[in-house]
Amino acid sequence: MARTASLSGFPEWLPQERVVEQHVLDTLRRVFELHGFGSIETRAVETVGQLLRKGEIDKEVYGLSRLQDDDDSAAKSDPNALALHFDLTVPFARYVVENAGYLAFPFRRYQMQKVWRGERPQEGRAREFTQADIDVVGDGELPFRYDVEIVLVIAEALSALPIPEFRLRVNNRKLSEGFYRGIGLEDTAGVLRSIDKLEKIGAEKVAELLRTELGATQEQAEAALKLATIQTTDTSFVEQVRALGVEHPLLEEGLTELEQVVAAASSRAPGKVVADLSIARGLDYYTGTVVETVLVGHEQLGSICSGGRYESLASKGSKTFPGVGLSIGVTRLVSRILSQEFATASRSVPTAVLVTLNDEDSWSAAQDVAAQLRARGISTEVAAKADKFGKQIKFADRRGIPFVWFTDAEGAHQVKDIRSGEQVAADPAVWTPAEEDLRPQVIARVAAEV
Template structure:
């Protein structure tokens, strides 16, 4: 279901793979809209100033240039440098600021688009890929309960896909901020940047990096103890048992506990507090989330995000938000690569109308038109070869039914999977509901 491509990092799926991807996207749209999220699409390019507004220089932004401008080498007024967006959060923040007067807050949006990053391609990581985001943004303030709501919406969305169960790992910026302050660490970002690598380089590697950044061995050991906490409940007791306590830490633990309590009610066993999660803390200010696929932990997080308070601001007003993003291409690549599911057929066509001879092709076209007018995906045989060859053509494409009309004008439809053939009228015949459209099968 993968198509061969001469450029690495730019995935192309074969038709069956696209059917699976579209089924996933359709399900995500349906779930997001069920929860009141409005569809939004932003432009693919942003100014470099906007893309680098929060210091996101590590995303390897693709620069956009006009060929003619590169050739001219002129000294006249230059256009503002542009780049392809590397995620959907930064352009969404810009959109909110520019259109705040036309939006009703809290504003709930979902966005499904491609993004681009000049990264080294590897398993599940691409240079061009599809993301599906949901965000809730407020005007000046945003209630904490939205931080509880979003991961539960994502669990519902992902649970409806033909994939193994998912677990959402949660942490809170206030917890790690307060803990670091409580043990005297001044450079919180350095500490958390090291902790975030725990799964990659292990405790020894993390400790070495912290020592290089001026964090003492005693502080590092304490931080590693905190990072080792992974519980479905009782996170406050687990953290306070380490002997660290302050107001910021307490505030974060209260929020984290509230999230876990709600998740236990709505999605038992699906949300776990994992205090080594430290992603994106350059702009996340509250809850942070990562999502792993059971049995496929090597793939990394397939859905991540968090609370941000100052990403969207125009200097006068601030629009705090919370969001989550699914790496759709990463998920699809694993589904196709390990054949976790397959499509019932590789084309949308449910019926192939056989052609007796080229002189009567228009009659076959009439039947196809009648079937399509009733919502039945239909194509007409590309040639008038012997019926056996036309049936083989349908079988190769996965089309389940072939329609025949004899010289007397009597029509029959054949299920080429079973060999059953019955008389049929194009004005009334319907295929079984399970055959009307391609389906995704585990």
């Protein structure tokens, strides 16, 4: 794990740890692109008005201002003031609206960027962190089948990472809202916000919130909590919900949609997806499928991947661009991979070969050797000084470079594997190290495909 940072909440990985982070990003990129998602990047700042259109997280947003601005308090209430984005979904919605005329719908994108959030720093919660998002957005409508696809893509992507078992916990806001209305609770957003606190404060306190803040009766609070206890790995949740005796058209619609997701996942990603009717997601813009993901045995870390369906987050006048997407907390995931040593890098530098110097006049010839190796994709450094060979080898060892190259006065070449001590004749025009030595490798210590 990286040393303690001088500024908490802004993690900086050491080179060998950065290799692991890059492996995670490269793996996600590969899987996303295999499924046809193209890459975009949005600006780091949005207007305050844009960021706070949906949800209530203004306390976590970092405002942006010049040091010499006279009236800081005015900027806080100005919807045109600038602030750093706290997620990638809201900026993406703005991006879609502004570029709709240039995009082919349904538009599939992935995005890997830094975001900023004013949280209390701890493992899994940073103030500056990287997210990796995928979304599909439609023009006016978006078939529900994309909700199913997004869940399957994320299950495949996470399965390719060096992490322990995980569970995608899936619910549907229509199911929950329809149930609440069916028992007479009309402030469904308020109920969802209370249920979203279930794991943090417990059932008794949630019931108290429902009664005191939303005016629920004891029976209504108990019914809402009974729904939240339903959790299945198959579609049997449907009958369990119906057994509660509540009826509402929106409830039926949500049941049907969630059943499709769980049925597909049971077949294509068995054991990875769970119907969990306690999942609510606090942000108001979610309208259907909602997802949170935990590492089994590491639930205290929080969700490593979350998101869902939104209908009107991206809109222009009467025109809407409904979408569905999920966001992986890359920094949160990498911090746990490193702290628990789920994976390590074989070395901290890309360099595979150090070309030594016989004397100070051999630098140019050494660069010629290095150029031949680099031309074939072999990362190579040239020693800076013509120290004794033992010292040059120690430098390579300290850097984590596995091979050292020697050229004698007659122009004969040899390469030494300093790990095994084996030294053989070699031709810079054709010699290549073993595939696993060509670049740093990420070595998994958990049962995962790497």
